[in-house]
Amino acid sequence: MVYVAGIDIGSAFSKAVVMAENKIIAYQVLPSGGNYKLTAEQVTEKTLTKAKLSLKDIAYTVAIGYGAASVSFSSETASDISCLARGVYYLFPNARTAIDIGGQFTRVLKLDGRGKATSFLLSEKCAAGSGRFLQVIARVLQIDLEDIGELSLKSKNRVDFNTGCAVFAESEAVSRVAEGAAKEDILAGLHRTLAAKIQTMVERLGIEPDCAVVGGGAKDIGLVRSIEAGLACKLLVPDEPQIVAALGAALLAGEKVAKGG
């Protein structure tokens, strides 16, 4: 059996996927922290342990993400976009549009029917359209990141925000807390703000069904619902949306092995 690996060292989370014969054997997600090199080693080691393998069993490793250059044991680095496209195609072959909500950026991709991205857009460099926005607000509201989605769905009286800027939204959220607004209403408002940013990007690129949403932000059901409402379409969400780019990197590693790389 030939084993391959995809490692995605993102700005917020790092992910590793080990595959064999085009099937996922094991995966792991860890916070990236401040030392990408160490995180790359840890996330890989934990994944290999789950797979009952060691690094020497891996025939080819593709690294992607902000800290790709820190993965000293990778066979090569690749672009996030092409790996995302592969990962989405593997999970949802009929998807022609993909939204990736990451910690640093949101990306929107148009896909062909072969797992290739034919065009893409990235959010602006500020945090307004990215998952970082949610992290900032979770801290302000003192709730766990993974709880904000479900909580926001309980909103009965959404608080609308005047800004799409994460920094201004933080201070606005603080003001709303001081005014006594419920956390779920604040979260619902913030989801709408972030969803509107993402919706603009999707509309700029042109939506073509099916549309998938991946990345850490896709774990936030409140955000997903808000995007669906804005785009008036049902989004495909994988069981583990955070690992899709790493999965694509592993698929690329598999292609390299098949080509004799």
Place this chain on the structure above:
Amino acid sequence: MSEEKKPEERKKRRTATEAAAKIGPIQKANIQGVAQAREEGKKVAYTFICCCYDEIIRAMDIVPMWTETYAGICGAKRDAQRFLERAESENFSRSLCTYALCGLGFDAWREELGEMPPEAPWGGQVRPDMMLGSGQMLCDPRNKWYQAAQHYMPDVPIYDVGLPWPPYEDDYDYREVQDYYVKYIVKELKGLVKFLEKHTGKKMDWERLSELVDLTDKTWNLIWEAYELRRAVPTPMGTGDAMNTMVPMVFNMGTQEGYDYYKDLYDELKLKIANKEGVIPDEKYRLVWGGGLPSWFALSDFNYFNSKGAVFPVETTYRMIEAIYNFDMDLTKITDPLEHIAWRWVKFWTYWHDRARKRPGSHPDVERLIKYIEDYKIDGIVMHEAFSCRSWHVGLIWQLNQLKRVYRDIPSLILESDIVDISSYNEADTRARIDAFIDTLEAVKSR
């Protein structure tokens, strides 16, 4: 404090052509020549590139100090931040044009010291005898910048030349109104000559002006012919080089040196084509730089594109000429030099109007892209949105959308940063975007 900051040492950028490689010394000589000319008692004028009245300045023996360009040089040398910060401390907003901010910060500092700021790039921006704005053209700093600079130099007079051109509308022929525009520009240029005569104490030499106008026409034709050679596959020169070779186009118009430079470039490109010598040996993707000024501190990104097999045979930025003989009128028949300049100006800015009217929903800027895509066998478009330059950068996305609507979908990449402010730039992010774009180009090509 900003005074203590030192510019970052950088490696020289690799160029494909000899012509581009020799621009550094030419540019430096241009800037340092201003200080030399000042010492010799010549009059110095702050002015803007592509101002249309180059020959008038030259004919009056006035030495131009190109202020936007000086800011660009500070940016390219990664030594603009201290001037930007100085402007900010003078209460100018950081969201204004960073060329203007850099220049204003420099002026404020120089006027306070009574000498050049320490280690000013290439000797610094020389205090002018006059400032010549170019209002109604391209952007508001072209007339507001010098008004602001006058806060620091209240004794330096300003003349602001209005240079409009007929706007594009699909339901009228601009020729219906072009005469009015020419008349207006001629009046403005006459006012400029009068202003220069007053402040130099010299009379205009009209015969010399006519000679320089003819020389500029010849230079425009030659540049166009040289740049068209880049259609060749592999292309002998890319946009990275063009960001150098544009220097005489905007610095040395109306001079024999400018003409000679493009003759050398033309000959060099011809030779490269004969030898099948391209920017890179294995050209995979041909791109158009479809708008936006470049990040002067990150021109090596063009080399990064090259390393991925991508070349830029053509660009819309700083191609501020057309072949005079392609205009819809015989410009040689306009013998009055001021009228000639005015007609050349109007014909340049309306050059793509007719094509646009033939394609419903199109626009002159979109037509220019379409023509370049076809003539230069282009696979994708790259644009740059510089946050501080609204006039040139607003509308780029709209152009892409219209292109898709009236022509076809073509892979595109929009880079985000600034012209001068390096704090807006992230190399890792920019290159990740380029990598992803190359992947999409490959995906589209392999369909």
